[in-house]
Amino acid sequence: MARIAIKLTPGAASDRIDGWDVDPEGRPVLKVRVRARPVEGGANAALILLLAKSLGVARSAVSLARGGQSRLKMIEVEGLDDAERRDRLTGM
Structure with missing residues (x-):
């Protein structure tokens, strides 16, 4: 199972992955924007759909492992290890 730290921006003009950044503690995070608003889990659902397509x-x-109400989230992807995740997200 692969884990991905996400920094989510809801209410964007388009759904897109902006690439990698680091959080305040120096850990890598994937910056993602979705059009959906954070109402009734809409932004989280859009995030999961975008990541599934991209991967x-x-x-x-x-699945959302942590951060349901936060901009910083932890996503788990079944069937991928960290090396496969890295390969599929290279260049993003």
Whole structure:
């Protein structure tokens, strides 16, 4: 199982992955923007769908492990290890 730290920006003009950054503690985070607003889990659902498409996995393989109400989230992806995740997200 691969884990991905995410910094989510809801209410953006388009759904997109902006690339890698570091959090205040120096850990890598993937910056993601979604059009959906953070109402009734809409932004989290849009995030999961975007990541599933980008990683080439089923939506059911992507889950929110931590940060449901926060901009900083931890996503788990079943069926991928960290090396595969890194390969699929290279250049993002």
